[in-house]
Structure formats: C-alpha cells, structure tokens
Amino acid sequence: MVSEQCTRALALVAGGMLFLGAAQAAAPMMKGQAPGYYRMMLGDFQVTALSDGTVDFPVGKLLTNVTQAAIDKGLARAYLKDPVQASVNAFLVNTGTKLVLIDTGTGNLFGPTLGKLAANLKAAGVQPEQVDEIYISHLHVDHGGGLMAGDKMVFPNAVVRADKHDADYWLSQANTDKAPKEAKGLFEGAMKSLNPYVAAGKFRPFDGNTELVPGVRALASRGHTPGHTTYVVESKGEKLALIGDLVHVVAVQFPDPTVTHAGDSDTKSAVAQRRKTFADTAANGYWIGAAHIAFPGIGHIRTAGKGYDWVPADYSVVR
C-alpha cells in the first residue's frame, strides 16, 4: 500500500517534471509574417499599404542595360543576394468618402507566395465589398490578378479604372495571338482579370492625366507598359505619388536609374519616367509608394551622388 502510493507520487512528480520541461523547450520555428498592412495618415486621408506577399526576383536575369558586376555591387552594398525576395504591394486610400484601391496583387496568377492581398485587406479591417474604386497602375498580372478569385469578382461593388492605352494593348486578342509563346500568359492573365469587369460594365478606362475622385488623380507615366499610370493622392497639402512599377530593385535602380527591367515595353520611356519621378520627388519631398519596394513600400527619395537614396517610412503608429 505504501509502495503503491510511493509509486504513484513518483509517477506524478516525474510526469509533472517531464511536462514542465517539455513546455519550455523546443518551441517550433514559425513560418510567415505578421499580417501585411501598414497605415499612415496623409492629411485627412488614410493610406494603407497592403502586402500581396513576396516573390523571388532573379535580379541578374530581370534587369537589363546593366552589367552583372554592377548588379553584384548594388546588391552587396544593400546586403542582399540574388535572388532577392521582392515585395508585391498595393495601396488602399480612404478619402473619407471613397475607398480607392490601387492595384490588386496577383490573385492566383503568380504562384503560392503571393495572392495575399484580400486576406491582408480584411486583416486591416476592410471588406472587399466596401471598395468603391480600383485604379490599376498597369495590367501586368501582379497588379490586376487580384481582381478575380477563380471565376468570382473579388470586388463586386467597385468600378475598375486604368489607362486606355494599357487596356487596348493587354486586352487585345490580336496582340495575344501575335505575342511570342512565353508572353501570351501576360495577355491571358490581363484578360482573365479584367474581362469580367468589362462585361459587367464596371471597367471605365481613361486616357492620360485625369482627375478620378477628389484628391486622387491619374498621371500618365508610360513606358514600363503602354499605359503605365502613376496615381497622385493629395490632402491638406500632403502628397503621395503611387508609382507602380517605375522601379523594381531599389539596390540597383536607385544608384543608377538608367537600369531597366526585362518586362519594360519601352525601355527608353521607362527610364525617362523613372528619372523624372525620382528627380521631382527628391526636389519636392513628397511621399512615394511603390509596388515592388520592400513592404510597406512607402517612403521618400533623396539625391545621393549621381543617383538617389530610398528613405523608407519610419515605423509609426496611427493614434
């Protein structure tokens, strides 16, 4: 009897000790990251950067008009290695009366590490049905893909707007037919994403510089694609220019804005637009938001030697 109690007590002690030890040791390594949204006020407006996720950019293959040595140097200076985990960002602007989404991420068109936009929008407290207007910087799949989830419109109450030059180019069956095989996917992706909105009478293209809602306007920045557009947001004297794909790799294209991207439709115009934007921003000191600068992709630009520096937003909490 005594022995039985003793055994039981020992078992309890041992069990308890084992349990305690196990609870404190070997926590699993976590995957993923915190919900990908970042808010800031811009005058009376609120801007929320939304992460669609990240994707590995093979920088050496993607960038053109540059030497491998210059790429290596730029990446090393930024403590990066090729491939670089690159962000895909979109931006929500709450003007107080309208919810405007600029770009939509990839949906399921660009692999499993992307397509998180709708989840992060919801994490930020906004339902896709609430979005009033969607402005697309250009119709590449990592910007328009998030409009659809399979055959369902993700933003059923939104009007979608983009420059007519991009719509005419990417939604053209003739262009798809004559595109080389490896490029057909870009056209097909654009059509798959936009055509349901076109069919529903929800797509309203514009042509060049256009006031869209009070405080948000389109500014043509054609080159990366035929209708690439920058969206300028202004409230109470504060200004944010959402530059889409005017830059892809900070570490290389800020020191040297003449470096281009293999996906540029017109590299010369793309370079001219990048230089113009960097110079104007550095001179005037307004905010920049970019689709492929490290999340949240919001910050400022300043001159640095013959090139530029990216100054990311200092982490701040909206109070």
Added chain:
Amino acid sequence: MQLQRDFILALAIASGVFASTGTQAAAPMAKGQAPGFYQMMLGDFQVTALSDGTADLAVGKLLTHTTSAKVAAALKRAYLKDPVQTSVNAFLINTGTKLVLVDTGAAGLFGPTLGNLAANLKAAGYQPDQIDEIYITHMHPDHVGGLMAGDKMVFPNAVVRADKRDADFWLSQANLDKAPQDGKGFFQGAMASLNPYVAAGKFKPFEGNTELVPGVRALASRGHTPGHTTYVAESKGEKLVLIGDLVHVVAVQFPDPTVTIQFDSNPKAAEAQRKKAFGDAAKNGYWIGAAHIAFPGIGHIRTAGKKGYAWVPANYSVVR
C-alpha cells in the same frame, strides 16, 4: 391598399439600395497598426523582433554633444520632424531548445503608447510562460518594465539575466536616495520590475562577456548605463548583434556617431561603444538589432562618407 403596400415595399427596397451604397461610403479611419512582430531566420535560430509600441522622442532636447541646427538638418534629410515617433523593440531568439527574450519593453512605466510587448509576443504565437531566459541590455524602464504587469510576474518560468554593474547601480536604495528628484523614477522603475524576480531567486546577474546559452553571449558595452550589454546571437555562421541603446536616433547618430543623449550615464564611453559597434558591424557585415531603430529595428550598417554610417533596414521577407 395593395397599391399603397407595394409602394411602401418599393420604398423599402429603394432605401435598402440606398443603405448598400451607404456601406460603401465613409469607411472610418482606423487607428493602430498591424500586430508588431517580424520574424527572420538566423542560421538554425529564429529571431522575432517584437514591438512594444512607439513613443514621441523630443530629439532636439534630448541629444547632446551637437547643436539644434545640426539635429534639425539631419532630421530634415530623413524627412522627419521633431518629436520623432520612436520605436521600442525587443527581440525573441528561438535557439531550437531555448526561448530567449532580449529586453521586455516598458509596460506601463512610459506612457500609454507603449506596453504592447506581451500582446505582440502572443500575436507571434508564443505565450509569456514559455520564455526560458530573459536578457536585459540595461535597466532603463523601457527595457525592464515589461517584466511585471502590476504586481504579477509576466514571465513566471524565466530566469532573468543582466550585467551585475547595472543591477548594482539601478537596484541600489542608496543610489535611489541620492538621485535627484527627476532621476528617481528610473531607479524605482528598475526596482519594481526586477525585485520580484530577485526575491524569487530568478535573477542571475553576470559580469561582462559571458556565454549564456549555446549561441548567445553577453558582450559588455558599458557607457549608456554602467552595465549596458550587447547580446550576440550566432548560428551556422550567421550573426546578429543586439545593441540595445547604443543608438537612439538613426537620422542623427548614423551620420555622426559622436552625438550623445541625455540618458547616457557616461557619454564618452557610450560614444566609444557606438563607434566601435558601428565600425565593426560595417566591416564584418553581420546583422544588427536595436531597441530604438524604427521597428523591426533589424538591418545592417555600412560606412557613408568619411566618419559616418548608413542604416540599411532588413529587406521585408517572409519566412517560408
């Protein structure tokens, strides 16, 4: 009658449509920010930066060994305005066998915008009672405050470690007594936060450079406080140096590391430690984590100009 009823129905439907456009307009402006954690792998270890929140730092008043014109110019270059919303970060290291927390945030000792560490730790998937070891860079309230929530130990299963010189200085009743009125709070905050762990036999001070658990060691970097300590985490050839308060204002102290801050116990030694840490990190290219660099406060350092440095924040990456 029927007509009238139909009319009312039509009105109701119409107003329903109206209501549905109503839900689309005027979404409220949201407060706050996403949960404040950021994780990265360091060899076989996982490091998670944890935000305790942000606090407004009146840097023009607080920085010393500089001029207000220089501070203003440096802030402008970084597109910042005084006061600067400044991060308070702590770091969790999962070595695979131990969960080590470096610093604990301010809890309620530094105002309502801070004290979010435990919430962000939980958001990252950990419970405070899982923490095995806590290493304190120094005993200022924004680093030790989070040890306690009122009169409860937040980390009941942890051993707390810090350099003996900081413990001897900040936990001394004699020092508290002789401190000026506006300096007493620092001592009282340290005591309120540490003494319960001391009483429970859970505080184990060390002296200077010490291996603490495999892959994590203390490196004396005294100056900001008498026992200020840097913690070095290393795994599979990757290295992260958690420098605590060796820097407070990136925009000013990176271009000019000689700029000091009022909170420095020994500004000369603090300056020397900052220069040494920046120089070594720039030369050897390892990761840096800092308590007051913009969240997540993880990145690298490179030289910039003859005497200055640039902060290179971590490229946002997702652990896969």
